[in-house]
Amino acid sequence: MTTPASPVAELSTPSFSPLYQQIKSLILQGLHTGEWKPGEPIPSEIDLAARFRVSQGTVRKAIDELAAENLVVRRQGKGTFVATHAEQHVQYRFLKLVPDSGDVDSEGPADREIVDCRRQRASADVARALALRTGDAVLQVRRVLAYRGTPTILEDLWLPGLPFKGLTAERLRAWRGPMYALFETEFGVRMVRAEEKIRAVLPDAAQAALLAVSCATPLLSVERVAHTYHDTPMELRRGLYRTDTHHYRNELG
Amino acid sequence: MTTPASPVAELSTPSFSPLYQQIKSLILQGLHTGEWKPGEPIPSEIDLAARFRVSQGTVRKAIDELAAENLVVRRQGKGTFVATHAEQHVQYRFLKLVPDSGDVDSEGPADREIVDCRRQRASADVARALALRTGDAVLQVRRVLAYRGTPTILEDLWLPGLPFKGLTAERLRAWRGPMYALFETEFGVRMVRAEEKIRAVLPDAAQAALLAVSCATPLLSVERVAHTYHDTPMELRRGLYRTDTHHYRNELG
DNA sequence: CAGTGGTCTAGACCACTGG
DNA sequence: CAGTGGTCTAGACCACTGC
DSSP, rough: OOOOSSSSSSOSSSSOHHHHHHHHHHHHHHHHTTSSSSSSEOOOOOHHHHHHHHHHHHHHHHHHHHHTTSSEETTTTTTEOOOOOOSSSSSSTTOOOOEESSSSSOOOOSSSEEEEEEEEEHHHHHHTTTTTTTTOOOEEEEEEEEEETTEEEEEEEEETTTTTTTOHHHHHOOSOOOOOHHHHHHOOOOOOOEEEEEEEEEEOHHHHHHTTTTTSEEEEEEEEEEEEEOOOOOOEEEEEOOOOOOEEEEEEE | OOOOOOOOOOOOOOSSSOOHHHHHHHHHHHHHHTOOOSSSOOOOOHHHHHTTTTHHHHHHHHHHHHHHHTTEEETTTTTTOOOOSSSSSSSSTOOOEEESOOOOOOOOEEEEEEEEEEEEOOOOOHHHHHTTOOOOOOEEEEEEEETTTTTEEEEEEETTTTOOOOOOHHHHOOOOOHHHHHHHHHHHHOOOOEEEEEEOOOOOOHHHHHHHHOOSOOOOEEEEEEGGGGGGGEEEEEEEESSSSSEEEEEEO
16 A cells, blocks of 8 residues: 555645554544443454554554553453443542552542532533533532541532433432443443642631531642543542542652 | 574563563663763664664664653654753653643743752651661752742752762752753753652641741642652652642643 | 464655754 | 654564453
């Protein structure tokens, strides 16, 4: 194939776009549309190469990038699978709070209590974070996570109303496992990437009561915007973390 | 080359080690020993392939991984260069504190004042963090970083005495640019990776005074251990960040 | 055993940089 | 222009999984 005939409609980008990037986009599209669902295998490299009329090496490079971005998981001898927040042996992938004692197990919070769950209209800042318009329907959830009976995390989250139609406090309470796993299996929304802004703050009276600390106890404020495919924001989350027995662990590369 | 004769002494690992990993180790060795210094180019892929008696593709895969770990930087048409904290257009790569106003410029702190710099003996916890023995010589530095005249970061750092022999407050004050760039050019120590533990705390009287805040102002406590090649810890740093005008920005993949 | 991903090679050609 | 990294191919073989 001397002239690599583009198997996809030519991108309007003026500059050069390598074949494997186009293949990557095509696979990404399959992930996004749900052609392959979280936990399921995608076709083998050979099959994809045949489908897209390129060599296996080119498909390989595309999948390599998807794997580096944690969108798929390669398993030698078995296949390549759509990444998932469930059944992933690294559960709670986005939760960076770990106990000070180097418990590497870190099974995630033992106890989760839904304090509140209501539909309402988006305020200006919530709308901005979720790329909605002020007044659009959003779902607000407040919950407390506890480790060994000690309330440690207080979280408020806002979800766009449309994709999460039907989500109620009952369904949240009934769910076992990471919340993002529920979003995947029940609403087809897979969280792929997130950014956090971290500050040190003092809680107000209500927050302090829910975490069983005084208003003078400094807490970590973690504001997260989580995105699905194509960088679409799908969740705003404001967390307050107690850091007297835990800490936020971060790796700098 | 049907039987890929190992160009390096066989690793004693019982399991299989691919060729490109061995090549990667060899290149890593060159980086560590200073055969190629920060900012300098390493030999071209073709040269390395000839030197190690492997194909260019294998060298490529080795360098790909080194580039993914930010140890080298590829520049098309020019070559592959040893990564450096100086002259890297992303300066202050390990500093994640950014102004709340989305100033993407984020030129780093405008003002840096060395408060203290003294040689002393390592306490138990400092020794543990730096893989030294209690009582070994260490260098302690305290400094304050300010943005637009507002003191924002108070940092205490501990460095192992031996590699940093000759480091004084004067040399620190005279240096323009990131501290890690000074470590590279003056002491041959390149920081490659770091891990941070983040908490919310209240400052003591001395800390509050240096940051010009009250003792009731919650601050971000950032404890960092930075490593050189081969995961050797080379710096312990305890930072206190004001987060009333700035926040710690983190990406979750 | 067949099927999967993983490694390695050799060669052709492209895109970018600098003299 | 020569030299660099970047892309793409085709084919051989290896390591791992599960039937």
